[in-house]
Amino acid sequence: MDEPTRAGRPAYGPTTRRVLLRTALAVGTGGALAACGAGGDGEDDASPFTGQRRKGDHVLAVKVDNVAPARPQTGLEHADIVYTEEVEAGLSRILAVFASDVPAAVGPVRSARESDIELLRQFGEPALAFSGVQGKLLPTLEASPLHLLPPGELPDGYKRDPGxxxxxxxxxxARRAEQAADDASEPRDIGFRFGAAPKGGRATSRQTVRYPAARFGFTWSADRRRWLVAMDGSPARSRGDGRLAPATVVIQYVDLRQSRFHDSSGSNTPYTVTVGSGDALVLRDGKAYEARWSRPSANGGTTFTEAEGGRRLPFARGQVWVALVKKD
Incomplete structure (x- = not known):
């Protein structure tokens, strides 16, 4: 579905047009969510994305390939948040969010989707790096408040691996991209809370997330105090940096609907709905906690509460993976 060019030229609108559109939209987006308590235990200066001390200056989101020929990926271990989502033909794609620790390189980079706009609105006006976009989606993407960083806008920010x-x-x-996006939003509260594990939960050593044509496995490592990631049954590793291992995994059950767009083979692009409410499962410290998620509007964050009692459900400090999965 990646379409990096159109009519022999980069398939991205002029920078000036996007700046004007973003300025107009920003007037109505409202103020950022208060960050108080985002780190948990009164650590107001902690990252609202990981609960750790380092916060970062700007939010950079990157669309990352995760089919077998794209593995092992580069840079995912540095992401604050990793989202997984369903795309055409039942496959999955990754949207990695960086702020506190921007690596030298991230990839392989792939194309944007319409539902990325809704998902990323809770971050304010973040930068989005992607390889291309379907021509019919281009006007919608350009009219969004995202700071777009495709190869056509950042030609010196991408490279090809001849291997x-x-x-x-x-x-x-990625560091070049962060410099180019110096007007992107700084990290802000998106609803996550961090702290000691709550009471309850059920002990579990592994959990599988299934998409129609892809799956992720998460296995608890008591030694590392992390969830070891597998993709389609194979250990998921970062190029040169070992096994991918988040501290918290959130399985968020969402609505999926057909979008207006199709890929080159005619498969419809699913739209992942991240505004609303529903069930979730939170994995931390070798336990699974039944939860509820709520996001009343696109401009606001997503809160996670215990299924029984409605108390905010704190995450373990560190990287968070959020698997967006179609609800039954």
Whole structure:
């Protein structure tokens, strides 16, 4: 579905047009959520994304490939938050959010989707790096408050790996992208809370997330105090940096509907609905907690509460993976 060019030129609108559109939209987006308590235990200066001390200056989101030829990926271990979502033909795609620890490179980078706009609105006006976009989606993406960083806008911020075959060989020079997006939003409260594990939960050593044509496995490592990630049954590793291992995994059950768009083979692009409410399962410290999620509007964050009692459910400090899965 990646379409990096259109009519022989980059398929992205002029920078000035996007700046004007973002300025107009920003007037009505409202103020940022208060960050008080985002780190948990009164640590107001902690990252609202990980609960750890380092916060970062700007939010950079990157669309990352995760089919077999794209593995192992580069840079995912540095992400504050990793979202997984369903795309065409039942496959999955990753949206990685960076702020506190921006690595030298991230990738392979792939194309944007319409539902990325809704998902990322809770971060304010973050930067979004992606390889291309379907032509019919382009006006919607340009009219969003996101700071778009495709290759056409950042030609010196991408490189190809000659050792891999396209389209699985495009990598973002992430620090260069962060510099180019110096007007992107700083990290703010998106609803996460961090702290000691709550009472209850059920002991579990592993959990599987299934998409129609992809799956993720999460296995608890008591030694590392982390969930070891597998993709389609194989250990998920970062290029040169070992096994991917978040501190918290959130399985968020959402509505999926057909969008207005299709890929080149005719498969419809599913739209992942992240505004609303529903059930969730939170994995931390070797336990699974039944939860509820709520996000009343696109401009606001997503809160997670215990299914019984409605108390805010704190995450373990560190990287968070959020698997957006179609509810039954």
């Amino acid at each position: 891999r075959r396209p389209p699985h060989n495009l990598y973002l020079e």
